[in-house]
Amino acid sequence: MGAVVxxxxxxxxxxxxxxxxxxxxIVPQQRMDVVERLGKYKRTLSPGLxxxxxxxxxxxxxxxxxxxxxxxxxxxxxxxxxxxVSIDTVLYFKVVDPVRATYEISNFLQAIEQLTVTxxxxxxxxxxxxxxxxxxxxxxxxxxSVLDETTGRWGIKVxxxxxxxxxxxxxxxxxxxxxxxxERERRATILNAEGHKAAQILTAEGEKQAAVLRADGDRQxxxxxxxGQAKAIRTVxxxxxxxxxxxxxxxxxxxxxxxxxxxxTANKVWIVPTELTKALEGLGGALGGLANMVGDVxxxxxxxxxxxxxxxxxxxxxxxxxxxxxxxxxxxEAQVSGDPDKTAALPVAPPVPPASAIGGADYNGxxxxxxx
Numbered sequence: 001m002g003a004v005v006x007x008x009x010x011x012x013x014x015x016x017x018x019x020x021x022x023x024x025x026i027v028p029q030q031r032m033d034v035v036e037r038l039g040k041y042k043r044t045l046s047p048g049l050x051x052x053x054x055x056x057x058x059x060x061x062x063x064x065x066x067x068x069x070x071x072x073x074x075x076x077x078x079x080x081x082x083x084x085v086s087i088d089t090v091l092y093f094k095v096v097d098p099v100r101a102t103y104e105i106s107n108f109l110q111a112i113e114q115l116t117v118t119x120x121x122x123x124x125x126x127x128x129x130x131x132x133x134x135x136x137x138x139x140x141x142x143x144x145s146v147l148d149e150t151t152g153r154w155g156i157k158v159x160x161x162x163x164x165x166x167x168x169x170x171x172x173x174x175x176x177x178x179x180x181x182x183e184r185e186r187r188a189t190i191l192n193a194e195g196h197k198a199a200q201i202l203t204a205e206g207e208k209q210a211a212v213l214r215a216d217g218d219r220q221x222x223x224x225x226x227x228g229q230a231k232a233i234r235t236v237x238x239x240x241x242x243x244x245x246x247x248x249x250x251x252x253x254x255x256x257x258x259x260x261x262x263x264x265t266a267n268k269v270w271i272v273p274t275e276l277t278k279a280l281e282g283l284g285g286a287l288g289g290l291a292n293m294v295g296d297v298x299x300x301x302x303x304x305x306x307x308x309x310x311x312x313x314x315x316x317x318x319x320x321x322x323x324x325x326x327x328x329x330x331x332x333e334a335q336v337s338g339d340p341d342k343t344a345a346l347p348v349a350p351p352v353p354p355a356s357a358i359g360g361a362d363y364n365g366x367x368x369x370x371x372x
Contacts, residue, residue, distance in 0.1 A: 022054040032098040034060045044098060063098035067159060070109065074167070075117050077124040079132055083172060087124065088164040089116055091147075097155030104154045112151060116161070119146045129168060136163050259317050 026049055027033050033045040037057050045059070070093070074086040091112060095101045105111050123142050124132055132139070143161040151158055168176070 019054045023052050025050045025052055025059065030065045032063045032065055034063065034098055034102050036060045041099065041103070061098070061102045063095050063101060065095055065098070067092060067094040070113070071164075072113055072116060074165075075120065077121050079124055079129050080126060081128045083129050083168060085124070085129065085132065085169075086165075086167040087120060089120060089143075090162045090164055091116055091158065092160040092162075093151070093156055093158045095155060096157045100153070100155030108151070108154050108156055111154070112147065112156070112158070115147060115150055116143065119143055129172065133166055133168075136166075139163060 025033065025045055027045045027047045029047045031047065033050075035042045035045055035052065035057050036059075037053070041060070042057060070091045072089050072091065074088050076084050077087050078084055093112065095108075101108055120139075120143060123139055127135065127139075140161050140163060144158055147158040147161060
């Protein structure tokens with residue numbers, strides 16, 4: 001009998017303990033428990049210590065009130081230009097009403113996933129590939145608004161929807177890479193052309209400035225050369241005017257210039273007149289008359305004998321050169337006519353007397369009679 005009493009006591013104590021345990025419920029922070037009494041919704045337990053009626057009240061669900069992140073697997077979606085793309089999405093949501101999330105839908109997470117897929121297909125189906133790749137923000141906003149409106153009656157708030165990746169087919173990716181490469185090459189070509197154009201413009205401007213500077217330098221150089229030549233001519237003219245040379249000096253200078261005239265590289269044939277003496281006499285007379293008109297008076301006397309010797313030498317050189325040229329003329333005429341007897345046809349110029357060469361005047365300005 002004592003054993004039965006002991007067992008009964010143990011059962012009563014055990015029942016009491018179980019009753020106490022079932023009547024006390026501790027709910028952690030950011031969680032809400034939905035309680036049912038006899039299969040009907042009774043109340044929602046808030047975080048902290050809560051008391052229940054044992055064997056009558058039961059916790060139906062434990063709802064996490066924190067914001068949750070769900071990543072859905074890639075979904076094939078067809079665009080408006082009939083291209084199949086694979087899209088990965090990420091969904092951010094939170095439960096705002098645990099009762100409605102428990103009783104309005106059996107599995108809200110699966111419902112959100114299916115709703116996201118169908119909404120995404122509707123949105124992407126109205127866009128082509130290029131717009132779908134460049135309009136992610138608009139797609140995210142549209143998905144968020146549609147999901148938030150639909151899940152609101154489930155006690156769920158969709159805070160954000162993000163598209164992680166949009167993967168076009170491999171052939172389309174290759175075409176896009178080629179297009180991008182061609183665009184970059186086009187931009188590089190344009191930049192190179194613009195750089196080359198700018199370089200040519202700068203080079204042309206530099207050459208223009210250099211040409212202007214060279215022309216200016218050449219102009220200044222020619223001006224300076226002309227001024228120098230003018231000063232030189234003026235100096236020579238002043239020196240000649242100051243020295244006042246006589247007609248005998250001018251005749252002597254002419255006799256000295258005759259051999260140089262005969263030896264010119266461009267002179268193929270030089271005709272020397274036979275009456276060289278008379279020509280020289282005429283020249284001396286003309287120079288003498290010019291000297292008399294301008295008041296030709298030598299400023300200093302020279303040695304007559306030395307001047308006569310120089311005049312004789314100059315006349316001899318001129319005569320020899322005249323004979324050589326005359327011989328060349330006869331030879332050329334004989335070759336043209338084919339008659340060797342015509343070699344002596346031209347007369348030989350007589351030697352020029354020194355007195356005649358200087359115009360029949362002495363070196364002190366006094367007239368002298370012509371020598372025989």
